[in-house]
Amino acid sequence: MTVAIITGSSGLVGAEACRFYAAKGYDVVGIDNDMRQSFFGKDASTQWSRQELERDLKGYQHAAVDIRDREAVDALFARFKGNIAVVIHAAAQPSHDWAASDPITDFTVNANGTMVMLEACRAHAPDAAFIYCSTNKVYGDTPNSLPLMEVEGRWELDPTHPYAAHGIDEEMSLDRTKHSLFGVSKASADLMVQEYGRYFGMKTACFRAGCITGAGHSGAQLHGFLSYLMRCAITGTPYTIFGYKGKQVRDNIHAHDLVSAFWHFGETPSRPGVVYNIGGSRHANCSILEAIAQCEDLTGREMNWTYSDENRIGDHVWWISDVRRFQADYPDWSFKYDLKATLSEMHDVMKARLAGEAA
Numbered sequence: 001m002t003v004a005i006i007t008g009s010s011g012l013v014g015a016e017a018c019r020f021y022a023a024k025g026y027d028v029v030g031i032d033n034d035m036r037q038s039f040f041g042k043d044a045s046t047q048w049s050r051q052e053l054e055r056d057l058k059g060y061q062h063a064a065v066d067i068r069d070r071e072a073v074d075a076l077f078a079r080f081k082g083n084i085a086v087v088i089h090a091a092a093q094p095s096h097d098w099a100a101s102d103p104i105t106d107f108t109v110n111a112n113g114t115m116v117m118l119e120a121c122r123a124h125a126p127d128a129a130f131i132y133c134s135t136n137k138v139y140g141d142t143p144n145s146l147p148l149m150e151v152e153g154r155w156e157l158d159p160t161h162p163y164a165a166h167g168i169d170e171e172m173s174l175d176r177t178k179h180s181l182f183g184v185s186k187a188s189a190d191l192m193v194q195e196y197g198r199y200f201g202m203k204t205a206c207f208r209a210g211c212i213t214g215a216g217h218s219g220a221q222l223h224g225f226l227s228y229l230m231r232c233a234i235t236g237t238p239y240t241i242f243g244y245k246g247k248q249v250r251d252n253i254h255a256h257d258l259v260s261a262f263w264h265f266g267e268t269p270s271r272p273g274v275v276y277n278i279g280g281s282r283h284a285n286c287s288i289l290e291a292i293a294q295c296e297d298l299t300g301r302e303m304n305w306t307y308s309d310e311n312r313i314g315d316h317v318w319w320i321s322d323v324r325r326f327q328a329d330y331p332d333w334s335f336k337y338d339l340k341a342t343l344s345e346m347h348d349v350m351k352a353r354l355a356g357e358a359a
Contacts, residue, residue, distance in 0.1 A: 002025070002027065003026065003027045003028075003029055003084045004018075004021040004087075005077070005084055005086075006021070006029070006031070006087075006088045006090065007030075007032070007067055007089050007090055007091035007117065008032055009050070009062065010032040010050040011036060011046055012216050012217040012224075013088075013090040013133055013258060014032060014090040014091070015216050016214065016216060016255035016258075017259045017262065018030055018053050018060065019056075020260070021088075021263075022057045022058070022060065024263070027061075028060050028061070029062075029063065029076070030061070031065050031067065031073075031076070031091065032046065032050060032062070033066050034050070034064070035109070039094075040095075040221075044218045044220040045218065046218055048353075049218070067091050067109070068109065068112055068113045069116070070120075073116050073117065074123065074124075077124040080124075080125075084121075084124065084125035085128055085266070086128055086131065086266040087117065087125065087128055087130045088262055089114060089130065089133060092109065092110050092113075092186070093106045093110055093182065095182060095220075096181070096313075096314055096315075097312055099180060099182035099185065106182055109185075110182070110185035110188070114132065114192060118193065121202070122196065122200060122202060126202060127203070129265065129269050130204045131262045131265060132189065132190065132205065132207065133207055133258075134207055134275075135182075135208060136208050136210050136279070136316070136319055136321065137187075138179070138183055138186055139173075139183075140174065140177030140178050140180075141177055141179075141314050141316070142174075142176075142177040143168060143172070143316050143317070143318060143319055144318075146158075146163065150247065153287055153290050154249050154287035154290060155287070155318050156249070156318070157320075165282075166281070166320075166324055167251065167279070167281055167319075167320035167321045167322040168319065168322055169322040169325065170208070170275050170276070170322075170325060178313070190208070193205075193206050193273070194273040194275065195273065196273070197271075197272030197274070201272055202272060203269035203272060204274075205269065205270075205274045205275075205276065206276070207258070207261065207262070207276050209253065209258060209278050209279055210252065210278075210279030210280060210320070211225050211226065211250045211253070211279070212252075212253055212254075212255055213227060213252045213253070213254060213346070214254045214337075214342065215345045215350065216255060216349075217255075217346075226252060229288075229292065230295055230298075230343065230346050230347055231350060231354075232303065232304070233292075233295035233296065233298070233299045233303050234299055234351055237304070238304045238306065239292075239303060239304065239305040239306075240305065240306055241289075241305060241306070241307045242310060242311050243308065243309060243310060244311055244315075244317050245289075246287065246288045246289040247287045247288070247289060248288060248316065249285055249286065249287050249319065249320065250280075250285060250286065250319055251279040251282075251284060251285035252279070252285065252286065253278065253280045253321075253335075254335075254341075254342050257335050257337055260336070261276075261330070264330040265330070270329045270330075276325055276329075277325070277326075279320070279323065280321070280339070281320060281321050281335075282320060283335050284335070284337070284339040285320050294339070298344065
């Protein structure tokens with residue numbers, strides 16, 4: 001028995017990882033207690049995803065455990081001791097807006113929960129690869145100091161800047177910046193994952209992602225940009241753009257491509273405590289206005305959107321990930337999805353799911 005333990009298993013990344021690793025012949029153990037519903041409301045519940053995993057994946061085992069519960073997590077790891085090959089830690093409170101409403105919950109889930117996972121892994125599976133789904137928010141609003149130019153439909157980086165061709169690399173400072181409370185809790189966990197790699201010699205990695213997306217996302221206004229946008233486009237729900245003229249740029253990586261990167265690291269870990277920026281890169285990025293236009297093309301009707309001058313605190317004006325460090329370590333990895341393919345898949349799956357809910 002070769003076991004993959006995956007937290008946030010009913011969420012976008014977690015569910016994708018469950019399916020990916022099950023297809024590779026792993027016995028998958030998912031940890032998810034559907035806190036997303038308590039964060040963002042019933043429309044964001046991932047219960048449907050859990051049910052699909054239990055239906056579709058032979059031998060899938062689900063644990064509705066809170067990652068902050070040391071005894072429960074330790075007992076789970078002890079149960080599979082000696083068989084755990086990889087731990088993918090994707091569970092989180094994922095919204096920098098929501099974090100300000102309940103900083104203690106945000107920090108304990110993101111930072112303390114990660115610590116609990118690391119300790120359980122160190123005690124019972126010290127040779128397993130430990131993969132942490134981090135975020136570009138660990139860099140705070142430092143990217144907003146880059147020399148940006150306003151062009152039609154988007155903000156763009158001055159073409160003479162070193163980041164212009166490929167995006168932002170891992171050398172950007174985490175200091176002297178406004179992170180948002182979410183950014184701080186995720187950065188705390190990120191640093192601890194690095195430290196367990198360097199101090200204890202564990203096979204840990206931090207993947208600092210931009211926007212992660214895909215048809216499996218339960219998007220909400222406070223988290224899940226493309227998924228929530230597409231839901232609004234299909235249902236006619238009003239959508240609000242917050243600041244930066246709607247020209248703020250995000251790169252978007254499909255969850256499959258991200259999990260594929262996890263797989264490559266887990267098979268041959270490069271070095272303890274490694275950090276990778278990961279995202280759609282120049283391969284897949286858009287502004288909000290550009291994304292709205294693509295959603296309108298897919299649905300065949302105009303979206304009902306309004307604009308607010310007040311941008312979200314700590315929000316990035318322009319983010320594109322430089323993924324060349326990961327590509328240098330794993331040259332066999334490549335993107336499967338571009339933005340058009342991602343949005344088309346998202347539209348078709350979400351339209352069918354919403355029709356099923358209405359039936």
